[in-house]
Amino acid sequence: MPQPLNPKKASNQGKKAKKIIITRVQKSLKGPSGFFGQTSIAILVFVLLIVSYSFLSTGKKPEAVSLSELAQNISAQTVTSIDIKGDDLNIVYKDGTTKISKKELDTPLTTTLKNYNITPAQLSAVKIDVVNDQGFFYWFANLAPIILPILFILFFLWFISKQVKGAGIQALSFGQSKARMTLPSDEKNKVTFKDVAGAREAKEELVEIVDFLKNPRKFLDIGARIPKGILLMGAPGTGKTLLARAVAGEAGVAFFSISGSEFVEMFVGVGASRVRDLFDMAKKSAPAIIFVDEIDAVGRVRGVGVGGGNDEREQTLNQILTEMDGFEPNEKVIVMAATNRPDVLDPALLRPGRFDRRVTLDLPDRKDREEILKIHSREKPFAEDVNLAVIAERTPGFSGADLYSLMNEGAILAARENRNKVSQFDLIRSIEKVMLGPERRSHLLSKKEKELTAYHEAGHAVIASVLPYADPVHKISIISRGRAAGYVLKLPLEDKKLQSKKEFLADIAVSLGGYVTEKLLFNDLTTGPSNDLQVSTALARDMVTKYGMSDLLGPIALEESSGMPIYGSPIGSKEYSEKVSAEIDAEVSKIMKEAQKIALETITTHRKALDAIAHRLIEVETIERKDFEEILVANEIVPKKKLDLEHQK
Numbered sequence: 001m002p003q004p005l006n007p008k009k010a011s012n013q014g015k016k017a018k019k020i021i022i023t024r025v026q027k028s029l030k031g032p033s034g035f036f037g038q039t040s041i042a043i044l045v046f047v048l049l050i051v052s053y054s055f056l057s058t059g060k061k062p063e064a065v066s067l068s069e070l071a072q073n074i075s076a077q078t079v080t081s082i083d084i085k086g087d088d089l090n091i092v093y094k095d096g097t098t099k100i101s102k103k104e105l106d107t108p109l110t111t112t113l114k115n116y117n118i119t120p121a122q123l124s125a126v127k128i129d130v131v132n133d134q135g136f137f138y139w140f141a142n143l144a145p146i147i148l149p150i151l152f153i154l155f156f157l158w159f160i161s162k163q164v165k166g167a168g169i170q171a172l173s174f175g176q177s178k179a180r181m182t183l184p185s186d187e188k189n190k191v192t193f194k195d196v197a198g199a200r201e202a203k204e205e206l207v208e209i210v211d212f213l214k215n216p217r218k219f220l221d222i223g224a225r226i227p228k229g230i231l232l233m234g235a236p237g238t239g240k241t242l243l244a245r246a247v248a249g250e251a252g253v254a255f256f257s258i259s260g261s262e263f264v265e266m267f268v269g270v271g272a273s274r275v276r277d278l279f280d281m282a283k284k285s286a287p288a289i290i291f292v293d294e295i296d297a298v299g300r301v302r303g304v305g306v307g308g309g310n311d312e313r314e315q316t317l318n319q320i321l322t323e324m325d326g327f328e329p330n331e332k333v334i335v336m337a338a339t340n341r342p343d344v345l346d347p348a349l350l351r352p353g354r355f356d357r358r359v360t361l362d363l364p365d366r367k368d369r370e371e372i373l374k375i376h377s378r379e380k381p382f383a384e385d386v387n388l389a390v391i392a393e394r395t396p397g398f399s400g401a402d403l404y405s406l407m408n409e410g411a412i413l414a415a416r417e418n419r420n421k422v423s424q425f426d427l428i429r430s431i432e433k434v435m436l437g438p439e440r441r442s443h444l445l446s447k448k449e450k451e452l453t454a455y456h457e458a459g460h461a462v463i464a465s466v467l468p469y470a471d472p473v474h475k476i477s478i479i480s481r482g483r484a485a486g487y488v489l490k491l492p493l494e495d496k497k498l499q500s501k502k503e504f505l506a507d508i509a510v511s512l513g514g515y516v517t518e519k520l521l522f523n524d525l526t527t528g529p530s531n532d533l534q535v536s537t538a539l540a541r542d543m544v545t546k547y548g549m550s551d552l553l554g555p556i557a558l559e560e561s562s563g564m565p566i567y568g569s570p571i572g573s574k575e576y577s578e579k580v581s582a583e584i585d586a587e588v589s590k591i592m593k594e595a596q597k598i599a600l601e602t603i604t605t606h607r608k609a610l611d612a613i614a615h616r617l618i619e620v621e622t623i624e625r626k627d628f629e630e631i632l633v634a635n636e637i638v639p640k641k642k643l644d645l646e647h648q649k
Contacts, residue, residue, distance in 0.1 A: 198368030234361030237401030260297035271316030437482030459517030
């Protein structure tokens with residue numbers, strides 16, 4: 001049965017329909033783009049011209065009279081004046097009306113009127129003027145119907161030829177470089193070393209490059225040759241591109257920036273042509289810096305199928321090698337490149353004379369992170385409680401790009417809550433948002449799922465707090481973030497460059513904490529620990545195959561750290577026997593079972609602490625470090641010492 005129409009709903013639907021129509025009209029008013037759009041505009045203009053001309057030519061015309069009727073009107077003395085324009089007669093009557101007529105060809109009007117019995121006296125009462133039309137408007141009015149269509153046809157042909165010419169120019173410029181050039185006078189986009197926090201060793205390596213570009217004679221007089229190519233290597237987001245721009249900004253030279261993927265096209269030879277054009281541009285603008293980002297897109301090992309057997313890519317790489325060899329000793333052009341995969345680059349790129357200087361950018365340590373945070377906070381108003389040192393402490397493993405995102409998310413959170421200052425709480429929340437994603441408070445758990453998740457996370461937290469080589473817990477939450485139903489935030493007491501076998505075993509035991517807790521308390525298993533099992537199993541396999549931490553296999557590396565071949569070894573090939581493969585599987589299983597045993601003993605021993613943490617999580621959903629340590633102390637567990645920031649400084 002049809003439902004009655006809700007007037008309010010109908011009104012809303014009408015408003016929506018009206019809004020859609022207005023939007024479509026606005027889009028149509030913006031006009032089409034491209035060749036066909038512009039052609040349609042030209043045709044539309046032509047039609048409008050024809051219509052307007054027809055309107056102009058179809059105005060109200062005076063009434064036409066014959067010569068006999070004109071003679072009768074003159075006899076009746078109703079005509080005041082007659083204007084003769086060629087063969088046309090414009091007749092004005094005493095009542096103000098105007099009529100038109102035609103006179104006989106090659107015969108004067110007076111003669112014609114005499115033939116109609118008009119006397120000279122009657123004719124003298126009428127004012128007769130002969131008008132000779134001259135000037136621009138006369139000729140334009142007569143020639144416009146002929147000239148305007150011809151002009152439009154010529155314009156249309158010119159318009160079409162221009163489009164074809166533009167396409168031809170684009171085809172001719174297909175092999176030109178697409179590099180973006182930043183001039184030294186561009187103060188708006190200028191970057192210096194002051195804008196790059198951390199990376200002290202990398203900046204020291206590049207200072208002499210800046211000195212060479214400013215004063216090359218000092219090096220050339222002593223017989224030194226500055227490196228032609230500098231390869232910046234590091235994890236994504238560590239500031240490789242920013243550092244290259246800073247070198248150009250410090251030296252005050254032109255900066256040509258291009259991505260490695262912009263060289264390669266489907267047509268063979270285009271990439272090599274673009275490389276030649278790029279180096280020609282840089283030499284003309286010398287001193288200059290050429291920066292090739294993600295050079296591994298074009299500089300991979302040749303002839304081994306890595307990255308596909310692309311002839312165009314190999315020709316482009318060959319041209320880069322040739323151009324770098326073609327530099328003269330006094331050429332003031334430096335080539336800089338960035339990659340996070342130096343292991344896949346062709347050896348010819350890395351030999352002396354090309355990219356022979358390699359600068360590694362590591363993830364920033366705590367002091368570097370604090371400096372980076374200060375740079376990204378220059379234009380942000382902070383509340384009085386903001387302490388960037390605490391934020392730097394809680395962000396180990398964050399790159400420069402992650403820290404930028406953290407500060408930006410903090411400002412967004414403050415603006416979303418209509419506050420004009422960023423507080424410490426905003427920055428703390430943004431850390432978790434960057435690491436795990438936004439909160440999903442709408443993802444409601446059932447009572448059983450909430451209890452299970454609380455015990456799962458409590459199991460991780462208890463084991464991390466008891467094992468001496470595990471990182472201390474800073475926060476526990478059962479509020480969903482990203483794909484995780486809950487999480488435990490663990491942070492090391494200090495930044496570490498190396499990890500030991502005991503630390504790895506402790507990490508695996510902590511990862512199995514949720515698995516062991518579910519199995520022990522609920523006598524069942526869910527899909528919750530699936531990611532924990534994947535991470536811990538991969539770590540155990542790395543211990544055996546990469547780090548030589550297996551007592552059975554000993555100090556042998558059986559797999560590449562990056563999973564990529566060395567100099568052409570096929571991907572996925574094993575350089576060990578099936579027997580060794582079985583031993584690897586056995587060792588991985590042994591490590592996992594030992595870690596499970598440690599986790600089970602820890603949970604069993606500290607069952608009271610587990611219950612206390614889980615019940616508190618069910619109640620408040622989130623436990624911060626201070627409250628968590630109070631629960632540990634109440635259950636006779638000694639918390640790990642906090643990081644002494646003042647001592648670190």
